Amino acid sequence: MVIKVNMAVDFGGVKMKNPINTASGTFGYGWQFSELMDVSQLGAITTKGCAAEPWPGNPAPRMAEVRGGMMNSVGLQNPGVAAFAAQSGPWLDELSQKGTQVICQVAGHSTEEYVSALEMFCELCPWAAGFEINVSCPNIAAGGIACGSTPEGAGDVMRACRKVTDKPLFVKMAPVRIPEIARALEAEGADGLSVINSIPGMAIDVHTRRSKLSKPTGGLSGPLCHPIAVRMVWEAANAVDIPINGVGGVMTGEDAAEFILAGATCVSVGMANLVDPTASVRILAELEAWAESQGVNDINELIGALEC
Amino acid sequence: MVIKVNMAVDFGGVKMKNPINTASGTFGYGWQFSELMDVSQLGAITTKGCAAEPWPGNPAPRMAEVRGGMMNSVGLQNPGVAAFAAQSGPWLDELSQKGTQVICQVAGHSTEEYVSALEMFCELCPWAAGFEINVSCPNIAAGGIACGSTPEGAGDVMRACRKVTDKPLFVKMAPVRIPEIARALEAEGADGLSVINSIPGMAIDVHTRRSKLSKPTGGLSGPLCHPIAVRMVWEAANAVDIPINGVGGVMTGEDAAEFILAGATCVSVGMANLVDPTASVRILAELEAWAESQGVNDINELIGALEC
Amino acid sequence: MPTPSPARLHDFTVVSNEKIADGVFSLVISAPRLAGSLKPGQFVNLAVPGNAMSLLRIPLSFASADADKGTVEIWYAVVGEGTERLSQMQPGSTSTLLGPGGHGWTVPEGCKKALLVGGGIGVPPVLCLARDLASSGIAFDVCVGAASADSMVGVEEFNAAAAGKVLVATDDGSAGYHGFCTDPAAELLAAGGYDYVATCGPSPMMKKVAASAADAGAFCEASLERMMSCGFGACATCAVETVDGMKGACMCGPVFDASKVVAW
């Protein structure tokens, strides 16, 4: 009899039955996938960022395809926490009762906005296993630069949010200055880090001489991000003791395995969900097969198991 | 009669007959391509980084293929300026007399090493039209971090190098904190900026659990870098008044055109040279055709001509 | 929870893939479960193999669906790398699609006479509607526009679908009215008698048609295009600005009440 590898991991207090999570913004509020796959097979899902008040997001075009990936400037369109909780809450509550943890992403333009969104989440979404603070979205034009792009800015948001709740709090990091900012976030009490958000990029239509998006820049997703994300996960895992959620270009179980070897406790599937709504469960199966091939009893033995 | 578009540009004092340059490390010392293409068609070439003393570089494996590009950890293997000048100097001198400018890249582990290498270049390579200081190579383990990763570090190197020569001095920038570092370099007298060097990345063989390179990380090149590089060229062009050399994932004339619209004065072809040694002349022809299609008389009209 | 998209993952096989006009192809695919569930104005999101650097699916409307044969006919213009690749898919080759996406035309109860306006490759969803109107016994006239006679599609099919008038316009005057099809459409609308207008084509065209319809007091629907990533409501890349806020084209569209569209 083949003894199954234990796939359960503890992501900063969120007990996941396996390491597969979904990347915020690529999995809607979960129920969009309900007829396309069995969402309850996943370890966790992370919902699209929501702010205290509704945000309209950016004008069209919001997406451009690039070689090996895509670029978006959705601009965190969201209905606000109250409408989110009312519309999607019941389904998410049910999902969490089936053993798939729900992590809700928190958006804001300022420390105050993060805090008030988080307060609303804590009140209206008791079923949430934890919250991910998106200090890194490259689309928010808060003076042009996201709060999360300096250790001070990211630390400020984390400090303020930490006062709001004892539930697990994670931070979705921008792909910049990882070691420094990761240490600042750990110092302010983050329970884990999601590394990385989409990478700011630019694509120009050379015939019209205009950006392919309604904004000059957008956030890059997909396989093109993956080797950069693996490096950043490794940097983060070496910099801090809190667990890491690896995000960026996971299309296969091997991509997920690279994150785990580099030091990630869990792994989020992003753009792959959009290309193939069943990608996350396929990746889970591939990851499990890889763990078995490595002759371990527990996937936790493989976290950070890169030899170098 | 079709009036040809003027393709000549002035890159910080280096008069190029067209905007096509080559990316350091992907074009050897130029003569490696002499039997494969007509190098003298190019506006400029940039030679592989050389230091005052020979560097052995890193152990094998030094290269891994990734989706949409490649990753290298050559570690700036070079024979030192003296041997470089003796071996390759005569051919490069001849090339520059055919009207293709030669930019020599300068490598070092410290400000002192950059200065001594640059002094040797100035003495031994009088045919060089300018020098590119590589403060950004992610492979040099100078305490792990390259000099060019902070405004202070990059500024220090530039200040010291500026005292050595009045010839055009460029800096090859690491893909981090572009606006700040670009401003620091301009303030210290840089004549132009090459944006960007390869992006630090990581690829793990999940079966052996080891890095695919002899070092944990390497530098990413190829199309995957391109949308990131275009964004950074645009950031640099908006931050400073000195000209920009766009580098990263140029495989086609349209890729080159994107850089020019984003604000680059010239464009370097990198990995494409390795895949197809004739790529740079093809890209030049494609760029010229695009400039014609835009109905301009002079390619300079298109520099920074992005509408947004 | 809100209703998830009706889209499901389907395998399909190419039955035929042939040029029908300048730069326009007709693709017939076999996808039995899909064919019976498509409604005019909906779309499918096709994975086209052959370029590992290009990962997203291609959203396409359909011109007809045959539930009995289990086939769907799609007309597409080759405009870039992806549609070029699609044009190289050979009969017998297979791939997957997500569909049906979004919701289609909502012809008002008791509609007496409709005007359909299709421009360029916007014809297929309108043609599909025409056949539906015909089978429901609702009268309709059609205006079709194209860059030139060579690239025009649908005229025969509209006639075969028992259209009343079929007015044709070309940008270069090589067939029918010399100019945009918005002009004959505006004339027809001004003459009155239509209680429903359906349009698909370039945005400026649809915007004009919507304005003429509004002037004439007719309810107008338009099928909008947006850059789509998922096609089933998960990513919010396909937003259309409406008077009720941003609406996803893949869920709340692609067919929109034209009077509510703010940004075309």
Next chain:
Amino acid sequence: MPTPSPARLHDFTVVSNEKIADGVFSLVISAPRLAGSLKPGQFVNLAVPGNAMSLLRIPLSFASADADKGTVEIWYAVVGEGTERLSQMQPGSTSTLLGPGGHGWTVPEGCKKALLVGGGIGVPPVLCLARDLASSGIAFDVCVGAASADSMVGVEEFNAAAAGKVLVATDDGSAGYHGFCTDPAAELLAAGGYDYVATCGPSPMMKKVAASAADAGAFCEASLERMMSCGFGACATCAVETVDGMKGACMCGPVFDASKVVAW
């Protein structure tokens, strides 16, 4: 200036591409100008179409070249995505290659008897040398190793090339000696009589053969593999550490004086 690589860009057409052993294919290409210029131990760098995400060429040795027919025969193992894709190239399909790359074997003047040791897919360059030795009238013995009888290649061809002894070894004992071919090779070398040893195969194998050759006082050359990007001396990704410093495998190799190799 130093001498540039002899490599040039060539078009090629696939003549045949067939499985010859477990996981091993023989590819015959037509590339007339190339075929006449290849020397045993050199390599070619093939562009294999079909995956836009994979940009680099695949470096491959050759097993034989026929200057008259203008063809080159390559044996390759399917070990990953690129060689899998190569195995799908159909006769008649075309692409480009860069070659010849590097420099080949340098059999010493007056060589009387050589020992050739090929392991796994390291056989082709050694086989190519064998034919050259045979036509120069130099005697040679051969040791061939493989994982199993099913994956072994070259034995017939070595015999046909008028080899002396052809000793076979398999890891699983399914043919010949049960174990690595380094053992019979060491025995032959210890018995003496060889003034030249040429080896290609896995690094640990070549290292052992080189040691046995050194013990026996025979000059030994080894064909090394490195991850190559350009194949013509421009990128320095293919370095081999030697007693004379780092040397590029694509220019100073792939064949190296084994006594000078520091890192295998």
